Amino acid sequence: MKHKGQTNPPGRIKIMKSFSLLMAQKDFHSITTAEIAGNAGVTEGLIYKYFKDKKELLYQVLNDHFCKFQTKIENRIAKEKNSIKQLEIIIFSSLESYAANRTFSKILLLEVRNSLDFFDSFAYERIRKYSRTILAIIKKGIEKKELKSDIDPYILRKVILGAIEHACLGEIIFSKRLDINKISTGISNIVFNGAKA
Amino acid sequence: MKHKGQTNPPGRIKIMKSFSLLMAQKDFHSITTAEIAGNAGVTEGLIYKYFKDKKELLYQVLNDHFCKFQTKIENRIAKEKNSIKQLEIIIFSSLESYAANRTFSKILLLEVRNSLDFFDSFAYERIRKYSRTILAIIKKGIEKKELKSDIDPYILRKVILGAIEHACLGEIIFSKRLDINKISTGISNIVFNGAKA
DNA sequence: TTATGTGAGTAAGTATTACTTACTAATTTA
């Protein structure tokens, strides 16, 4: 019997909670279905009633977290008109979100990417949408002459996203503190003003 | 009986070649030890004579590729004195290396990071060394006033490495072509001159 | 009231897979 995904029964919630908790402690592959079910207080079989496989459970957890982040950031951006300010909000908010939610960060930066399945998932579609938003801001910024006309919008997006992700990576892996203010102003300074003397 | 790692017997070479070939086709976790051994024309047991486990095989392959890359880039950098030029060489050479060797790129950008074991590996030590080289160039650049004195060397390194990695990511995942020249000059332009009009 | 369909959950598998053990055969070294 297949689950239609309309309701959210207690078993399903318990499985996701149990999995999130375990993800905070160890990496995806070393978490077993027996563990997930055991900590959730359900049987292993139930996992497969609600999720196609272990990976889909991972993608669902990621999607849930990303959803909350996305609405928050969109509200913040809407309050600003200047494109550079908007991009600064994106840099700051992304760092803030990574710092505040380590499990989410670990999944997004380290775990989901190694399987091509992810790029067909609903969670990835959400990320693409976010990425398109950034591109739109950059293009608008060039149009309004707030950004240089000779820069490639796609490459600027890559630089910004890459810088954000790389800035968090070490800190996430080794569970270090993230000085959000310092890093976000540092990135903005380099990306917008340049490093050349 | 344990292998001491002094020699490089045919079986070991065949296993690494077989594994590299499979990595070009699918992701790490969906490659089985039976497949590796089968394609190499050896038995499964032999894998565990030369490698502690499947992960160590992955790290070894990465290490081999990285080794070649590192000597090449160090020669190129040595020929340059200006720190900005040196960093431009790093950006270009990294992109070139990622583009030329997809298997290596996939392993480095997508596969090794999800296990903490990697960060204890010999391969990671090599990456740290490379990373220290970049930092040294940046610090020297600030000293020589080729780079602005108000930028944080650690953050500039993060921006550069993040931009490089992110620039390749999509192209690696979806097997697209990489326009190295365009992307490397694009990144350099933004990082050194800034995006603000 | 009773029949029926459905969603939530369980119990007991199975096939696959990473890894182990205990063994040859060949080659090097003393």
Place this chain on the structure above:
DNA sequence: TAAATTAGTAAGTAATACTTACTCACATAA
């Protein structure tokens, strides 16, 4: 030439992701 080391094999085993076939509770309609 004897001993020790290295290269390699064959046949396991324990664990794990996933499957199958079932029960129970409950809503709704005849």
